[in-house]
Amino acid sequence: MPVVHSLxxxxxxxxxxxxxxxxxxxxxxxxxxxxxxxxxxxxxxxxNDRVVVSVFVNPTQFGAGEDLExxxxxxxxxxxxxxxxxxxxxxxxxxxxxxxAGYSTYVNVEGVSAELCxxxxxxxxxxxxxxxxxxxxxxxxxxxxxxxxxxxxxxxxRRLVADLAIPVQIVGCPIVREADGLAKSSRNVYLTAEERAxxxxxxxxxxxxxxxxxxxxxxxxxxxxxxxxxxxxxPLAEIDYIQAVHRDTIVPxxxxxxxxxxxxxxxxxxxxxxxxxxxxx
Amino acid sequence: MPVVHSLxxxxxxxxxxxxxxxxxxxxxxxxxxxxxxxxxxxxxxxxNDRVVVSVFVNPTQFGAGEDLExxxxxxxxxxxxxxxxxxxxxxxxxxxxxxxAGYSTYVNVEGVSAELCxxxxxxxxxxxxxxxxxxxxxxxxxxxxxxxxxxxxxxxxRRLVADLAIPVQIVGCPIVREADGLAKSSRNVYLTAEERAxxxxxxxxxxxxxxxxxxxxxxxxxxxxxxxxxxxxxPLAEIDYIQAVHRDTIVPxxxxxxxxxxxxxxxxxxxxxxxxxxxxx
Numbered sequence: 084m085p086v087v088h089s090l091x092x093x094x095x096x097x098x099x100x101x102x103x104x105x106x107x108x109x110x111x112x113x114x115x116x117x118x119x120x121x122x123x124x125x126x127x128x129x130x131n132d133r134v135v136v137s138v139f140v141n142p143t144q145f146g147a148g149e150d151l152e153x154x155x156x157x158x159x160x161x162x163x164x165x166x167x168x169x170x171x172x173x174x175x176x177x178x179x180x181x182x183x184a185g186y187s188t189y190v191n192v193e194g195v196s197a198e199l200c201x202x203x204x205x206x207x208x209x210x211x212x213x214x215x216x217x218x219x220x221x222x223x224x225x226x227x228x229x230x231x232x233x234x235x236x237x238x239x240x241r242r243l244v245a246d247l248a249i250p251v252q253i254v255g256c257p258i259v260r261e262a263d264g265l266a267k268s269s270r271n272v273y274l275t276a277e278e279r280a281x282x283x284x285x286x287x288x289x290x291x292x293x294x295x296x297x298x299x300x301x302x303x304x305x306x307x308x309x310x311x312x313x314x315x316x317x318p319l320a321e322i323d324y325i326q327a328v329h330r331d332t333i334v335p336x337x338x339x340x341x342x343x344x345x346x347x348x349x350x351x352x353x354x355x356x357x358x359x360x361x362x363x364x
Numbered sequence: 365m366p367v368v369h370s371l372x373x374x375x376x377x378x379x380x381x382x383x384x385x386x387x388x389x390x391x392x393x394x395x396x397x398x399x400x401x402x403x404x405x406x407x408x409x410x411x412n413d414r415v416v417v418s419v420f421v422n423p424t425q426f427g428a429g430e431d432l433e434x435x436x437x438x439x440x441x442x443x444x445x446x447x448x449x450x451x452x453x454x455x456x457x458x459x460x461x462x463x464x465a466g467y468s469t470y471v472n473v474e475g476v477s478a479e480l481c482x483x484x485x486x487x488x489x490x491x492x493x494x495x496x497x498x499x500x501x502x503x504x505x506x507x508x509x510x511x512x513x514x515x516x517x518x519x520x521x522r523r524l525v526a527d528l529a530i531p532v533q534i535v536g537c538p539i540v541r542e543a544d545g546l547a548k549s550s551r552n553v554y555l556t557a558e559e560r561a562x563x564x565x566x567x568x569x570x571x572x573x574x575x576x577x578x579x580x581x582x583x584x585x586x587x588x589x590x591x592x593x594x595x596x597x598x599p600l601a602e603i604d605y606i607q608a609v610h611r612d613t614i615v616p617x618x619x620x621x622x623x624x625x626x627x628x629x630x631x632x633x634x635x636x637x638x639x640x641x642x643x644x645x
Binding site for chain 1: 371466467468469470471475494498502504524527530531613
């Protein structure tokens with residue numbers, strides 16, 4: 084399976100695939116692949132003739148003081164895992180090839196980027212939207228696969244693709260979890276043993292909140308207060324945000340109606356973990 | 365020749381062209397076509413199997429208090445002119461189809477957008493970059509044609525296309541002028557007879573400045589001061605800016621070296637006119 088590094092090699096490989104009338108699935112990742120990514124690759128391989136997995140720790144989506152330098156990497160393992168799950172190529176560009184000297188263009192998705200992670204990571208979604216636009220255009224992919232763990236990212240990408248008329252279909256895939264409920268994340272490696280033992284509180288609390296809503300609760304503040312109580316009872320947890328928003332527009336809501344997203348970000352030591360659930364009410 | 369209004373009709377027409385293995389040239393315009401636009405259409409028709417001319421007064425590139433409402437329109441005449449010069453389709457979308465409710469995505473080209481027109485029209489190039497990105501992606505054009513009168517726009521578009529890896533080739537075409545040297549512009553209709561008689565001072569002064577540089581002058585401030593003197597001697601002229609910049613990065617320069625652009629914007633009554641020349645020194 085080829086691992087391509089340069090943009091020109093990627094373009095030429097994609098042109099070959101296109102010439103053979105192959106449909107192309109793209110799985111954009113920052114690498115250090117886990118079962119969540121694998122589920123995206125499996126789905127992409129089922130839907131498309133060819134799958135390309137991008138592995139790129141995108142500097143423009145990290146703010147000052149975030150974990151850009153520390154972000155875990157293991158390209159040989161990623162390549163082997165992608166190949167085993169049916170990827171036909173891995174694209175692993177250097178930052179200076181994606182953003183050469185003089186690079187100046189950024190894609191902003193306003194509104195959808197403002198709340199949740201956008202509050203504590205103000206340039207994050209600008210970086211995500213920019214790199215995904217470039218990956219969509221470089222690959223000419225028919226479909227691109229994103230996990231629902233990054234629910235706001237998924238909403239940003241759906242908005243971006245519709246707004247700019249990018250000819251790619253966006254496919255969201257369910258969150259993959261550890262046996263104890265912790266959402267799979269490359270950042271889970273930052274957790275100490277003690278933090279790792281405490282972190283499943285996020286999923287447990289979200290499940291209880293979901294049950295309350297399914298039992299009829301419709302007041303967002305009640306649900307958020309419940310989640311704050313449950314999670315702040317864990318001494319290792321430091322809440323970044325807990326919000327209830329419209330699933331597609333990411334606008335905060337008071338009353339839980341329509342397509343809703345209940346999302347949170349909580350720090351455990353060095354790890355900032357996110358999790359969520361969505362419901363159609 | 366078809367005039368398509370909806371995005372879906374455009375997509376389907378472009379897919380037909382593509383299926384017949386036709387190369388596609390795009391000429392993006394705001395309509396009210398003049399000989400400058402016609403020169404772009406002629407060039408596009410010479411280079412490509414099919415040419416689509418877009419006619420769209422793009423609201424996102426007009427600031428508050430600018431001439432969005434007053435901008436001249438004559439679609440039937442534009443359609444006839446485009447057809448006569450070899451266009452195979454005109455795309456004339458409604459603003460609410462290009463920017464439907466909830467539209468949120470904007471493309472910013474930093475740096476290149478900051479000086480010249482970017483100073484007095486702070487959101488202008490964000491609107492230009494956004495609408496052009498969308499037109500490139502909707503048409504899947506192989507080549508797109510822009511006039512050198514809008515020299516900063518051309519630099520912004522070249523930067524955008526390189527940065528986001530949009531698969532379109534950008535072709536710049538020379539400024540087309542009236543017999544007395546005034547650059548053709550849809551906005552020339554705003555000029556009163558007296559203003560129209562005075563406006564050619566812009567080109568005359570730029571020609572004299574160019575001669576001074578070609579005769580060896582390399583100090584940008586000397587050239588700018590000369591242009592300011594010549595133009596402010598015309599009582600109807602109100603200078604917006606006169607600047608010397610690097611042609612590609614649009615960074616102001618003190619010494620005239622390399623690829624340079626000397627550009628100005630000057631108001632005559634209701635009309636804000638732009639003009640420029642560039643040299644490789």
